[in-house]
Amino acid sequence: MLQYLIKITDNTLAAAVVLAFLLFLAVRTARDGKTRLAPGVALGVAAALVYAVLKRNTGFAVREYYDLGVMLPSLALLLLFPALAWKSLGPESTAARNPFRIVLSALAGLVLAYCLPDLLLSPFEFAVGMETIYNADFLYKVIGYAAALMTMFLLGLAVYKMAGKTSKRPLLLVVFAAVLILLLQQSLEVVQILVGRNLIPRPRWLMSLIIALLSHKNGFAYAFMILLALWAAALAVKVRLTSLTGANPAQVRLMRADHQRQLRYCGLLIVCLAVSLITVTALRSYANREVEISPPVEIAAQDGVVSIALDEVNDGNLHRHQFTASGGTAVRFIVIKKSESAYGVGLDACDICGPTGYYQRKDQVVCKLCDVVMNKATIGFPGGCNPVPLKFSVSEGKLRINAEDLEAERKRFE
Numbered sequence: 001m002l003q004y005l006i007k008i009t010d011n012t013l014a015a016a017v018v019l020a021f022l023l024f025l026a027v028r029t030a031r032d033g034k035t036r037l038a039p040g041v042a043l044g045v046a047a048a049l050v051y052a053v054l055k056r057n058t059g060f061a062v063r064e065y066y067d068l069g070v071m072l073p074s075l076a077l078l079l080l081f082p083a084l085a086w087k088s089l090g091p092e093s094t095a096a097r098n099p100f101r102i103v104l105s106a107l108a109g110l111v112l113a114y115c116l117p118d119l120l121l122s123p124f125e126f127a128v129g130m131e132t133i134y135n136a137d138f139l140y141k142v143i144g145y146a147a148a149l150m151t152m153f154l155l156g157l158a159v160y161k162m163a164g165k166t167s168k169r170p171l172l173l174v175v176f177a178a179v180l181i182l183l184l185q186q187s188l189e190v191v192q193i194l195v196g197r198n199l200i201p202r203p204r205w206l207m208s209l210i211i212a213l214l215s216h217k218n219g220f221a222y223a224f225m226i227l228l229a230l231w232a233a234a235l236a237v238k239v240r241l242t243s244l245t246g247a248n249p250a251q252v253r254l255m256r257a258d259h260q261r262q263l264r265y266c267g268l269l270i271v272c273l274a275v276s277l278i279t280v281t282a283l284r285s286y287a288n289r290e291v292e293i294s295p296p297v298e299i300a301a302q303d304g305v306v307s308i309a310l311d312e313v314n315d316g317n318l319h320r321h322q323f324t325a326s327g328g329t330a331v332r333f334i335v336i337k338k339s340e341s342a343y344g345v346g347l348d349a350c351d352i353c354g355p356t357g358y359y360q361r362k363d364q365v366v367c368k369l370c371d372v373v374m375n376k377a378t379i380g381f382p383g384g385c386n387p388v389p390l391k392f393s394v395s396e397g398k399l400r401i402n403a404e405d406l407e408a409e410r411k412r413f414e
Helices: 002-028 038-057 063-088 097-125 136-163 168-196 204-214 219-241 249-287 403-408
Strands: 305-309 319-324 330-337 343-347 358-361 364-367 393-395 398-402
Touching (some): 002 097, 002 136, 002 219, 002 249, 038 063, 038 097, 063 168, 097 136, 136 219, 136 249, 168 204, 168 219, 219 249, 305 319, 305 403, 330 403, 343 398, 398 403
Antiparallel strands (some): 305 398, 319 330, 330 343, 358 364, 393 398
């Protein structure tokens, strides 16, 4: 339950906020009552569906390349967004509204294309490893998934309603701040993918910067929460300080009812933010409380080969070993049995997060730094946050790795 509550909240909070703002701006700039978001939304949903189907049924879809195709145009549009928004919402300028509507539609589609695949694919994981779906574990996963979606929907609804009660300048400041946070978040993810796929050089300073940022990646979610909480508090104070005066008692009653609605939406936003904050902090800590990192087992080479008895790694659990390379550098690697005849062997490090290593959470292999969950079947293959693969062979009941291959990876652990 907690796994999907945390996962969906993590992946959907920014999208819910940004989509609510985009929808409001589309309605605000519509002259004929039509938001013009449908084309972009349809393309975004179609792209997410195609990717989800390919990912589910084939080995063709690669998430990193899909995300690059979505985020690169999104970054370009986010850079254009502030100038177009400022011009389009002014009463004197209508010429900029048509291109602004195109940007709104395209951004809405790209945001959906980015967040929907996880929402579409997660339900297929609910029954993995179960003999039947008629059990409490399956029900808890559904509840966690549905609770996260409902929280994000209510959060987006509150943002949309509050936007309608905020004057132009303060609203644009909030929107621009949200766009900036999303821009920085997606920029980090793009650089992370480019580095992980060796599409750009990887100087040491860039790797150190990426690792430092990834270790605080939840800061983007916290930034969204702080921004929205300050906005809700400011709007609530403004409502409280506004005097109720009207030409007659009926007008006063209407104003009082409107103020009460505004306060309710401010309260709803604060409640959703509180639930989200508890989810990504206390509940995440609780869900991971039993994680124990096993120390690596020291192993030496004989005749230039590191050998591990298969009986020691045939239990399906993650096994961490350590080889002392020249200069005394400890090169860590992991071994896990994936199926009856397949083993996953790789460094206790990846191209993205460096030598931070992996641990086992039930039947999952998880990156210690970014908490990305690996499919056990992909251990031993390159890409994403997977362990850097190591060449190995199996013979005479032993798994064998050439010491020179471990020596070649020494710099990763220095």
